[in-house]
Amino acid sequence: MDLIPNKRFRDRSGFEPRYPRRGGQRRSLMVAVVLAAVLVGAETSFGADSSPYQGAAAAASEAAGKRFDVTNYDIAISYQPDTRTLRGNAVVTATATEALDSFTLHISDLTIRSVSVGSTAVKSFSRTGEKDLVIVPATPIDRGAEFQVRVEYDGTPGAGWLPTTSGGATAFMGSSNAWFPAHEDARDKADFHLAGTVPTGWSVVSIGREGPVRQESATTTFSWTEPDVDPAHIAVSIDHFTIERSALADGTPVVNAYAPGLRESTKPLADRLPEILGFLSGTFGRYPYRAAGNVFVHVNDDGPATAPQTRPVYLGSGNKQYMTLGAVVHEQAHQWYGISAAPGQPEDNCLSECFAVYATWLWDEAKNGVDLDARYRDQVNAGTGNPGLWKELYRPGQVPGINVYDKGPLALHALRRQVGDEPFRRLIKQWPQQHRSDYAGWPQFETFAQQVTGQDLTGFFHAWFRSATVPADKYLWPGTLKP
Numbered sequence: 001m002d003l004i005p006n007k008r009f010r011d012r013s014g015f016e017p018r019y020p021r022r023g024g025q026r027r028s029l030m031v032a033v034v035l036a037a038v039l040v041g042a043e044t045s046f047g048a049d050s051s052p053y054q055g056a057a058a059a060a061s062e063a064a065g066k067r068f069d070v071t072n073y074d075i076a077i078s079y080q081p082d083t084r085t086l087r088g089n090a091v092v093t094a095t096a097t098e099a100l101d102s103f104t105l106h107i108s109d110l111t112i113r114s115v116s117v118g119s120t121a122v123k124s125f126s127r128t129g130e131k132d133l134v135i136v137p138a139t140p141i142d143r144g145a146e147f148q149v150r151v152e153y154d155g156t157p158g159a160g161w162l163p164t165t166s167g168g169a170t171a172f173m174g175s176s177n178a179w180f181p182a183h184e185d186a187r188d189k190a191d192f193h194l195a196g197t198v199p200t201g202w203s204v205v206s207i208g209r210e211g212p213v214r215q216e217s218a219t220t221t222f223s224w225t226e227p228d229v230d231p232a233h234i235a236v237s238i239d240h241f242t243i244e245r246s247a248l249a250d251g252t253p254v255v256n257a258y259a260p261g262l263r264e265s266t267k268p269l270a271d272r273l274p275e276i277l278g279f280l281s282g283t284f285g286r287y288p289y290r291a292a293g294n295v296f297v298h299v300n301d302d303g304p305a306t307a308p309q310t311r312p313v314y315l316g317s318g319n320k321q322y323m324t325l326g327a328v329v330h331e332q333a334h335q336w337y338g339i340s341a342a343p344g345q346p347e348d349n350c351l352s353e354c355f356a357v358y359a360t361w362l363w364d365e366a367k368n369g370v371d372l373d374a375r376y377r378d379q380v381n382a383g384t385g386n387p388g389l390w391k392e393l394y395r396p397g398q399v400p401g402i403n404v405y406d407k408g409p410l411a412l413h414a415l416r417r418q419v420g421d422e423p424f425r426r427l428i429k430q431w432p433q434q435h436r437s438d439y440a441g442w443p444q445f446e447t448f449a450q451q452v453t454g455q456d457l458t459g460f461f462h463a464w465f466r467s468a469t470v471p472a473d474k475y476l477w478p479g480t481l482k483p
Helices: 034-042 056-063 263-270 273-284 325-333 350-368 372-383 407-419 421-434 442-453 458-465
Strands: 068-080 085-096 103-106 111-117 124-128 132-136 146-155 161-163 169-171 190-199 203-205 219-229 236-239 242-247 253-258 292-296 341-343 438-440
Touching (some): 111 124, 190 236, 203 253, 242 263, 253 273, 263 292, 263 325, 273 292, 273 325, 273 350, 325 350, 341 350, 372 407, 421 442, 442 458
Antiparallel strands (some): 085 146, 124 132, 190 219, 203 236, 242 253
């Protein structure tokens, strides 16, 4: 997902996202799943911690010895844009992996009105920290038992719920706890269903497949369903959308949503989605999901693009400098690298961002005839004296820096020239297919790359990914890159 150059979006961990730069200029990409992973390093996370969210919340749950696996979120919300108030009723279905006399869900700012397990009111519920909702059921839950938690809540959403310039709102990817109670455990994917009710004239757009739209006298209810999704990869947007529905050649439904004033400038980008997904499918293998599309809103000119599962959301769509075709390619590439094949830990973030950026290089090469060797040489020569560019892309226990957007594609292009074009293309296609709907770490990728290419890449990976200095010439200028 493309990160934000604006302190208004600084997350609570102190991380301040910024747009990647190319040759001293801001890159027109917007980073995707990363934010989740990046956030993980400190507090929560993005798809890159043990996945998204192996942060304080999961740590607190683990420390208490309370473990459970969520299998389904059934969320009903109603939102009043004029007052920015939300009412919600969430049913969370889970299985206890240990006996539970208490357990924790995560929801921030909103007021909890009632909590029940099954049909019985809980013994108690309390708020601790910024978002922990600690629930004590009336009777302990046995290990292996399935149970349902119903939470009713309301209020004005806080952090992660962003107002748009057209009067709507969008929930920042990685901030599910801003609008429904989630189990923020890195590896806890579940089925998701949303029924969102808004005043007539407004629309609710989320992830997955769209269900029937129900029109009442003064309200409209929209429904969305997506299986097997991490809470960190869910988003919702509410606005006076113009919604266009179509399908890919294989029948996959496509939903593109445009907030007021954005359709004219962004529709030409959205219209190229079949071409983009076709290109990425040829590069990375079959598209991982059963729905697709884009959501164009405007939070402010520095709003990032994000890549929720199936449907990226562009938060600065009104800024034509950054709302580009490259941004769409980047965010859609995250559906393979970052969402479906997700980083396993925060330090594995290169498995998301390095590949999404390099996808735009491959697009430029295939569609625009760009000489990537020349681009590589120009950027290496321009950055040789910049120590920040060469910081490690992989370091255990440490989230990579913003250089994933610059050094990352350089490293992958060098890898391509190191192993040869055909082995490299086989590698980048096989990885997301073999790790589909899974989490994996960078060391696993290194091992996999050597297996697929049949080459010893130990020295190369150390020089490019585990070292903070300019690689030795034999790794800096492999193959056709030699000066």
